[in-house]
Amino acid sequence: MSIAHFRRTTAEALLADGTTVVIRPLGPEDREAVLDLHANRMSDESRRLRFFGVSRNAPRLAADRLCGEQGERLLSLGAWAGDELIGEADCEIPEDRPQTGELALVVADRWQRRGAATLLLEHLIHAARGRGVRVFEADTLAGNRGVHKVFAGLGLPVHRRLDRGEIRVRVPLDESDEHYRAAVDERGRRADVASLGALLRPGSVAVVGVSRRAGSVGRTVLAKIRQGGFPGPAMAVNPRAGSIDGEPVYPSVGALPAVPDLAVLAVPAPAVAGVAEECGRAGVRALVVLASGLGAEDSRRLVHACREHSMRLVGPNSLGIAQTDPAVRLDAEFGGAFPLPGTAGVAVQSGGVGIALLKRLAWLGIGVSSFVSLGDKYDVSGNDLLQWWEGDGRTDLALLHLESFGGPRAFARTARRVTRRLPVLTVDAGRSAAGRRGAASHTAAAATPTVVREALFRQAGITATRSIGELVDTAALLHAQPLPDPRGAVAVVSNAGGIGILAADALADAGLILPELSGELEELLPEGASARNPVDTTAAVGPAELARLLEKVELSRAVDALLVCLVPTALATDPAHDPVRALLDGPARRRIPVAAVLPDQEVPVRHLTCADGNRLPVYSDTVAAARALAHARDRARWLAEPVSEDAEAPGCDLRTARSLVAGFLTANPAGGWLDPVGTADLLESHGLPLTTSVWARDERTAVIAARAMRRLGHEGAVALKAYWPGQVHKSAAGAVRTGLRTESEVRSAYREFEESFGAELAGAVVQPMAAPGVELLAGVVQDRVFGPLVLLGMGGTATEVLDDRVARLAPLTERDLTTMVADLRGAPLLSGYPGAPAVDLPAVRSVLARLSRLAADVPELVEADLNPVIARPDGAVCVDARVRLEPRPSYDPYLRRLRRPAAAEEG
Template sequence: LVSSARSEGITAFTADALGENHEVLRLFADLGLRTARRFEGPQVRCTIHLDQDDAYLAAVEARGRAAGVASLLPLLRPSAVAVVGAGRTPGSVGRAVLNHLRTGGFTGRLFAVNPRVESVLGVPSHPSVAALPMTPDLVVVAVPAAGVPAVAEECGKAGVRALVVVTAGLDRMQARALLTACRTHGMRLVGPNCLGVSNTDPELNLDATFAAGHPRPGTAGIAVQSGGVGIALLDGLSRLGIGVSSFASLGDKFDVSGNDMLQWWESDGRTDLALLHLESFGNPRAFSRTARRVTRRIPVLTVDAGRTDAGRKAAASHTAAAATRTMTRQALFTQAGITATRSVGELLETAALLHSQPLPEGPRVAVVTNAGGAGVLAADACAEAGLVLPPFTPAVIDDLLAVLPDGATVGNPVDTTAVVSEEQLAECVDRLARCSGVDAVVVALVPTAVAAATGDDLVRALTTAPGRRARPVLAVRLEQDRSVELMPAADGGTIPSYAEPQAAARALAHAARRAAWLAQPAGTVPALTGVESERAREVVEEYLAFHLEGGWLDPRTCAELLACYDVPQLPWAWAECEDDAVLAADRLRGFDGRVVMKAHWPGLLHKT
């Protein structure tokens, strides 16, 4: 109502309420708008000024966030779940979901819906949703595509509040009917074409998926469009010991999106790490606004999927969504502070570091190794990832030489030699971790016969110390089988260990960029004047009318569009012949007599 009134030029509301009507008066106060009250006998006249400021925008955002999270409760914290399409055929998706719910220890009521059987896997079966003894909060739909719209309509009429549709292959009419049923009856929808959802809270134990196994309870939230990527992340996080707080396979993403899941994790009190795999963004502006807020509280990581034309075509074929273009997506991630990786493996490697170690204060890395060659590889990897290996001060060099064996070289990398003892290595790493000229320590180790003969365990030199120190400490073990592991430390924490120095360097570079982003002020949205949005819209629409597929604006149209938003531009002129060019150059030349010339021809770009 406020937005509509403001668009019509209305500047204030007046309202009369009884002085004892505290609920209504509190409603006015909570709007986030400047409100003046005047008592007139038993009544209070409230004047609500509609000027928009940061307080109002914050109140609107908070209300929207609370409503969004509340709408997900039937989906992620249901008290009763029904699976429609669970049968007796081994290998059927519906049966697999029902089995996961049963064996996962779901603490609520569980039902199957199948008119041909009385029970499935020991779970009571009923002929229809309407015939259930109670209305479930959540219904998982695993029927053929042709039957999905009817099931959705039946669920809506029965009062179901959330659907997970795992069925794939809906045509346009079926998809429209499904979405219409959900919107008409106020049901939240995950899918279609998805793996399902889970919530590992021990008070709930919800696993409504058909993944190979149950996720390990933990603190990472996962939202993916690809079920295959979801399975890989569930397995990887469980293996690392990080575990999962909640999981949503969004599939074709008709309704519930990554934006919804970010808001859920922000408020669930269990999630300290968010992992996303999104091939498209239905509302990039809303996603960016939410992500900027959430990522200041917890790390938000994503796989940058659909970077190429081939990848975008593949995304469109398997989730029916047009992947967002690479430049747009990367700008979105950068602005929102999202850590974007290029593979599932890199995502897990980075998640392991962010989960277990403090953020580095900068890009300065000290490399320690018991083998010179491993140190060279680690140094190269760090430099290629944009990290810096600073030289040590004379005081630091003397400090390290005092604890290292004879023959050790203290440059950067620090080569302790193969004869270093467990105690000497531990002291060296500890001193570097306290050094003010270093932001992180990478320890590259290789097994040697010397250590085996003396009984020294150089890995133990790291794990007997606290898992979290003042600065992050990472291990690189070239003989390690898995790309990343989390080694238990003495204080109950963990230390990330990588099989390749490149993996360690990439993860550390991501952590350094996150620290730099967090160090920037959050900023404010300024009130802009002189903006001609309508004219800008006309410029764009006129261009697109002749270029249906979009494209690069010509210089004059581009300048006109920028001028609509008062974006500063250097003085310029358009010349269509040699004489025009000479006159323009004479008028625009700098103090040194020089000008810049840019050639333009359709299809010819950036020729300056």
């Protein structure tokens, strides 16, 4: 990070108590604030601990040092709450020790023990690392317990040395340290949850914009709050209404008899920003904004008011929120009936989707712990709600509808942790078959929005469905039944052969397996029945016989789930012969998950309560049941995967890579494609296996290079590849000649290039012909929102035709390296098949790990396309590669900061 870029950085983040602060570099304009901090808002004892004594000149000297002419060797950050500087952290980099930062830190007395010091340190660590600092050192007094507690809780190793009553503290700065990342995440989670308390557990509420008109939004929301049993004050604000329904209406937020924790704004869009500012000045801690259509300036003012006054914001364009906790019972939405109390957390971006989802959950009898209509998501997001549900003590199922991701990297980390504790289901909205093709490389063409989202969901363990119906179908199973074994073997039992076959087909289409069942089942079946899987009991089966059969299948251990399909027959008109009784009279909660299909029922899915009091999901369609079982199997598989560390890529040369990138972008400020030499140098800095390549600027050099390759032991033919600036696909442009065995063939090929490409031709690459193997595509695309995406696929000239690719968001874990290879449809080609040996899979995984590391080390790398990578039993080698760079600042996804929506950015 350059010093110029550092001085432009500003971030908003939460303290431990939920207060919003601004973290930014200190400048000359901050001198009076720094002087005031040191001179007036620190006790004598605090100044003694900071300056190792009480000196009247110390505050002035500190202000002069921090806010004077700052050179390249001083990094200083201040934390601001509104207009108040509450703390500062700085480090000076000694000229003779460029990797060391001499640290100083101070927080105003009344802001101590609220997490300000740790937050400042986190941001200073990030800035210092970007300047090449690898260790902080500080001199402290032995009695300064506060600062020692800060260091101890940071999550990094701390080394102390006592010398004459002073302690020399040394802290190595490793942002990739898992303990540090976990500590940062936990601090962020606690601060986030603290800030949401006023929103989801308010003690008092005000509705601003309550109209006298019956049926208006504001009046409807107020009535629902009061009728829903909210135990605290529910106040109304409208400057032109004295009372409604016998209750007082106040002319402004400032006129309320008490400051509400939460304000619901039911005012027109042009009035939202002004009301938000009034709420902030009054001390309100959370807002729900129902209006839509805010302009850019109003959006900016709204977010600014919320950040300046530490208010969390839902919306705008929100349907509202609901909290069914008996101690709260808040129904502040205008969508319909108050959700049933329960344990499912629901967050949606679309109000219409929210209404439909709540209605379907009510059909099932699945209650809701809290419901939030996120709307345009200027602040509170799905990530915030996941962290709330993780620790609210009530939620055991999370349902999300997200049309966009503002902070997907933070969301992925949170979801990966939360999904270990409870199922997280989402509707994968916004899928598009027409992906991005702008950069034209194979890797970029493969990185469609759908591919990126699927990678996010896969790595985070999120169950991604394709419709509200499929979401509810899956929730019905996961909420009522145990998970199956990861194997995914299912038995189908039906009383009619036709529906059993349909169920078997649906299960197979969903990727589940139907194993052969034991012949012992035949003794439990009537004449003419089939004990194969699917089991056809025929219509003659009675409830008792069916119950014994189901028990036998469950105890057989041959299957991991059971799907029972029953169609109405004339025999079932007698209740004594109704096979559904076998389901109702038996237990719903078995060793394995059980689902039923009753095609004659009028609703898509419902729950039946069985003899043990538990519920059985019943579907009207075999496809819906099969998809739900497949999602349950996938969740079981994900939970069975061990938690994995980041993939290792030893021997990477970060210094060389950074130098190369800096040099290229200095010469090409707008970025572009690296030439063959630059591409090879960058990939080699991270140990990626490249075939021998020689750059030839003319025909003579190409001939000499081909001759030298033969002398060095490359006895076979060579390949000649033309190059010109901006080139992407060589083969499609006719820029590749292979199998050249003689010097005359090399000369002829080069002359053909000159004739075809003319003055555009910059030269050619000479390579030995690679030994045959399995051709793969490996690459990286930097997504501006999601970050780097690593892809692996079947490669070569048929890449687009085969369309066999898998993707994961970087950084990859060791587990990702294995699953990416295994998830390819062409994986059997890599594992070996009759007549062909297995390739060197560790070498393939090493390519992926090094690409992941390269993407993390070089954020300016927007595309890397290695195609083909030839995998053989003795290793893997890349024979062609393209790399595109663009100027982009480094981004630390672990740095705590509040997301600022694009609609609220400065114009």
